[in-house]
Amino acid sequence: MPDDITAESSPSLSDGYVGDPAVREEWDNRYAERQQLWSGQPNGALVEEVAGLAPGRVLDVGCGEGADAIWLARAGWEVTALEVSGVALRRAASHAREAGVGVRWVHAGLTEAALPPASFDLVSAQYPALLRTPEAAAERALLAAVAPGGVLLLVHHAGMDTHSSHDSAFDPADYVWPSMVSALLDADWRVEVDEQRPRLVPEGGAGAHHTHDVVLRARRLR
Numbered sequence: 001m002p003d004d005i006t007a008e009s010s011p012s013l014s015d016g017y018v019g020d021p022a023v024r025e026e027w028d029n030r031y032a033e034r035q036q037l038w039s040g041q042p043n044g045a046l047v048e049e050v051a052g053l054a055p056g057r058v059l060d061v062g063c064g065e066g067a068d069a070i071w072l073a074r075a076g077w078e079v080t081a082l083e084v085s086g087v088a089l090r091r092a093a094s095h096a097r098e099a100g101v102g103v104r105w106v107h108a109g110l111t112e113a114a115l116p117p118a119s120f121d122l123v124s125a126q127y128p129a130l131l132r133t134p135e136a137a138a139e140r141a142l143l144a145a146v147a148p149g150g151v152l153l154l155v156h157h158a159g160m161d162t163h164s165s166h167d168s169a170f171d172p173a174d175y176v177w178p179s180m181v182s183a184l185l186d187a188d189w190r191v192e193v194d195e196q197r198p199r200l201v202p203e204g205g206a207g208a209h210h211t212h213d214v215v216l217r218a219r220r221l222r
Contacts, residue, residue: 044200066092
């Protein structure tokens with residue numbers, strides 16, 4: 001397990017990060033360009049889908065500035081929040097202190113984090129930028145983290161996987177999409193939601209122009 005960062009401490013860029021340094025640098029630079037990148041509000045699909053779940057242990061994949069993690073902690077969840085950007089984690093830890101909640105912050109990439117297998121009642125990945133590999137490492141890491149009886153909730157912007165790589169430097173073929181995760185689900189899983197729906201958009205922040213989500217919610221049966 002990589003070094004983790006409690007809500008009472010301040011992460012630094014040399015705090016034991018485990019993962020690709022180029023990925024960390026890319027996201028640190030993106031966060032450093034703005035004092036606040038996201039809205040500061042929890043993602044609407046998360047709030048909607050978690051409403052009927054009993055609080056337990058949750059993994060927030062790509063926690064950013066911490067809005068989802070803090071909302072989950074306030075709702076009674078025991079939160080582990082994973083993020084590659086140290087800049088984002090510093091902000092997240094500060095927001096958690098202000099909110100008076102405890103969150104376990106982990107500075108690592110998903111596939112490098114060596115998370116305890118089958119140990120989370122909820123694994124939440126809201127619009128994650130997970131790099132695709134031939135062995136489907138990120139997809140398998142998401143599934144492996146879910147405890148029997150637990151839920152995987154994966155939400156992404158609809159239509160992003162069909163964007164042309166010629167439109168920008170972004171190439172959808174480089175990233176993991178919900179359909180790739182659902183393709184790996186076997187008899188040990190029950191799909192509870194797999195649909196496209198209008199997005200519940202928090203005001204402000206990057207990504208507010210996206211209007212529809214793809215939502216995958218699957219429960220691990222055993």
